[in-house]
Amino acid sequence: MSDLRPKKRRRYSPEIRRSMIMQCTADIVARDGVANLSMEQIGREAGVSKSLGCGLN
Structure with a gap:
């Protein structure tokens, strides 16, 4: 049976998120x-x- 629950989303700090997007x-x-x-x-x-x-500057 597959898991139908939505994936848990993580909230990263703006600095980490920016680094991930740039990479x-x-x-x-x-x-x-x-x-x-x-x-x-x-x-x-x-x-x-x-x-x-x-929105990245």
Whole structure:
């Protein structure tokens, strides 16, 4: 029987979350090139919403 409960979400500090997003972005660029980079892909691979990634300064 599979577990139907939703996955427990973790709340990271802004510094850790920013580091995770930046690392995922660097990994995507290294793998696929900057021309193929998208906010949707960053969000999906970093496990955050695409709007959260847009707010990085």
